[in-house]
Amino acid sequence: MKIECNTVGLIQDKKMIIRTIKFLFIAFLSIGTLQCKPAETELQDDKKPNIVLINIDDLGYKDLGFMGSKYYETPNLDALANEGMVFYNAYAGAANCAPSRACLISGLNTPRHGIYTVSPSDRGDIKTRKLIPIKNTAHLSDTIYTLPEMLKSAGYVTGSFGKWHVGENPLNQGIDINIGGSSKGNPGKEGYFSPYKIDHISNGKKGEYLTDRLTNEGIEYIKKYKDTTFFLYMPYYTVHTPIMGKEEFVAKFESKKGQNGQNKPDYAAMVYAMDQNVGRLLNAIEQNGLEENTLVIFTSDNGGIRAISEQNPLRAGKGSYYEGGIRVPLVIKWPGKIKPNSTSTATVSNLDFYPTLQHITNPTKKANLLDGINLEAILYGEQPVTRNLYFHFPIYLQKYDLLKDQGRDPLFRTRPGSVIISGEWKLHEYFEDGELELYNLNTDIGEKNNLAQYNLARTKQLYEELSKWRIRTNAPIPTSSNEAYDPTANQ
Structure with a gap:
C-alpha cells in the first residue's frame, strides 16, 4: 500500500485514518523481521574486523601439536587450528628474523628492501667465503609504507607488543602503542625474566616472565580499545634463544619422553608457556565480546633451529633455504568468513598478509607495490591462484x-x-x-x-x-x- 504525502488531506473520516495507521503498523510488523535483520547483517558485514597477528620467533614448522608434535603441548593453539584454517605449505619471506619481518611489515620481497639477514652479511670465516657478499641493510627505510601505516589509513589503532627488529622504534613506522619493541632481535642474556634487557618496557617484579608480561600488556590494550577498530601485533620474543623456561614447566617436560628429534625440556617449557599466553590473549578477545569480528593470524617468522628442535622430515632449519628454514606453521581464523576446521595446501607466504589485509580493510591510502597476493579466495574456500615463491x-x-x-x-x-x-x-x-x-x-x-x-x-x-x-x-x-x-x- 502506497500513501502519498497528501493522503491525510484526502481522508475525511477519522476512523479511516485510524484504520490506515493500524494497517501500516501491522504491515511494518509483518515485514520488520525481514527488513531489519538483513540491514543489521549488512552493517555487521561492512564493519572492519579487528586484526590480531601473532608472530612467534624461531618456532619450527613441526613444533605444535596440530602440526604433528608428540612432545610439545599446545592445547590452545590446537583449539585455534580447529576454529580456523591450517596451511600446510606456508612460508616465511626469508630464513631468519630480520628479513622475514621486513617482508611481513613491508609486503615487499628482500631485493626491494635490502634486508637479507641480521647484519652483517659476511658471516663465518673469511677464508671460507669465495665471494664478497652484498652489503646488508639493517632496517626498513622510512620511505616504505608499512602494514601498520596502511591500517592506520583504514582507521585502525595499532599496537605492537614484543620484538620489532626492523627499525629503532615502531612508533616511527606506523605503530601507536609500543611495548618492548626496538631494533633488538632477542631478549638478551637471561632476558626472559625481569629485570628485562630490552627497550621500551618497564621492569616487573623480579622473576616476571617476559612472555607473560607481553600478554598482559596486549590484554590491557584489548580492553582499552575494544570500542574501536584495532590492530594488535604480538611478535613474542619467545622461542628465540636464550632458551629459558619457567622452572615448573621445565620440570613438567623432564618427566616426558621426547621423540623424533624433539626432546629438550627447557625448549618445550617455552613452547608451552607461549601456548598458554596465546590462549590468554584469545580468551580476552572472547570475554570482551570481540571474537565474532576479529581476524586472527598465527605464524612464525622462520624455521626453528635444528640443533634445538628437529622438524623431520624437513631438511635443515633457521638460516637455511631448505624447507626446514623457511616453511612455517600458519593458522588464520575469522568467524563467519573462514570455515572452521579447514585446511589448505596452497603455497602461501607472510608476504601475502599485507595485500590480504589491505583488500579487507580498504584504506584511504594503499601501497603502490606489494609482492604477495590477496589470500581471500583461499580463505573463503575458492580455487587458489597458481603462483611462484621467490627467495634471494x-x-x-x-x-x-x-x-x-x-x-x-x-x-x-x-x-x-x-x-x-x-x-x-x-x-x-x-x-x-x-x-x-x-x-x-x-x-x-x-x-x-x-x-x-x-x-x-x-x-x-x-x-x-x-x-x-x-x-x-x-x-x-x-x-x-x-x-x-x-x-x-x-x-
Whole structure:
C-alpha cells in the first residue's frame, strides 16, 4: 500500500485514518523481521574486523601439536587450528628474523628492501667465503609504507607488543602503542625474566616472565580499545634463544619422553608457556565480546633451529633455504568468513598478509607495490591462484651445529644464492659455483634427491623464471671474488 504525502488531506473520516495507521503498523510488523535483520547483517558485514597477528620467533614448522608434535603441548593453539584454517605449505619471506619481518611489515620481497639477514652479511670465516657478499641493510627505510601505516589509513589503532627488529622504534613506522619493541632481535642474556634487557618496557617484579608480561600488556590494550577498530601485533620474543623456561614447566617436560628429534625440556617449557599466553590473549578477545569480528593470524617468522628442535622430515632449519628454514606453521581464523576446521595446501607466504589485509580493510591510502597476493579466495574456500615463491639471499650465514644443521656443506647454513618454488618443484641456485639443485617437494620434502641433471627441462624452465624475477626486482648478485679465500681452510 502506497500513501502519498497528501493522503491525510484526502481522508475525511477519522476512523479511516485510524484504520490506515493500524494497517501500516501491522504491515511494518509483518515485514520488520525481514527488513531489519538483513540491514543489521549488512552493517555487521561492512564493519572492519579487528586484526590480531601473532608472530612467534624461531618456532619450527613441526613444533605444535596440530602440526604433528608428540612432545610439545599446545592445547590452545590446537583449539585455534580447529576454529580456523591450517596451511600446510606456508612460508616465511626469508630464513631468519630480520628479513622475514621486513617482508611481513613491508609486503615487499628482500631485493626491494635490502634486508637479507641480521647484519652483517659476511658471516663465518673469511677464508671460507669465495665471494664478497652484498652489503646488508639493517632496517626498513622510512620511505616504505608499512602494514601498520596502511591500517592506520583504514582507521585502525595499532599496537605492537614484543620484538620489532626492523627499525629503532615502531612508533616511527606506523605503530601507536609500543611495548618492548626496538631494533633488538632477542631478549638478551637471561632476558626472559625481569629485570628485562630490552627497550621500551618497564621492569616487573623480579622473576616476571617476559612472555607473560607481553600478554598482559596486549590484554590491557584489548580492553582499552575494544570500542574501536584495532590492530594488535604480538611478535613474542619467545622461542628465540636464550632458551629459558619457567622452572615448573621445565620440570613438567623432564618427566616426558621426547621423540623424533624433539626432546629438550627447557625448549618445550617455552613452547608451552607461549601456548598458554596465546590462549590468554584469545580468551580476552572472547570475554570482551570481540571474537565474532576479529581476524586472527598465527605464524612464525622462520624455521626453528635444528640443533634445538628437529622438524623431520624437513631438511635443515633457521638460516637455511631448505624447507626446514623457511616453511612455517600458519593458522588464520575469522568467524563467519573462514570455515572452521579447514585446511589448505596452497603455497602461501607472510608476504601475502599485507595485500590480504589491505583488500579487507580498504584504506584511504594503499601501497603502490606489494609482492604477495590477496589470500581471500583461499580463505573463503575458492580455487587458489597458481603462483611462484621467490627467495634471494646474496649473503653468508655460518653454521650453528656441524652435525645437525643439514646445510649444503658443514661450514654454512646458507651460501649466496636464490630459490624458486613453483608448484611441487623447487630450484636452488648457488652463486659461488653456479650449482643448481632441483627437488620435487611432493615426493621428496626432505630435499635429499637432487634431480637437476635428470630433469633438464624443468631445471631450465625454473632457472629462467628465477632469472627473470631477479631482473624485475633488481636483485643484486655478488660477483666480486674474495682475495682472502683459501680452499684448504677448515678442511
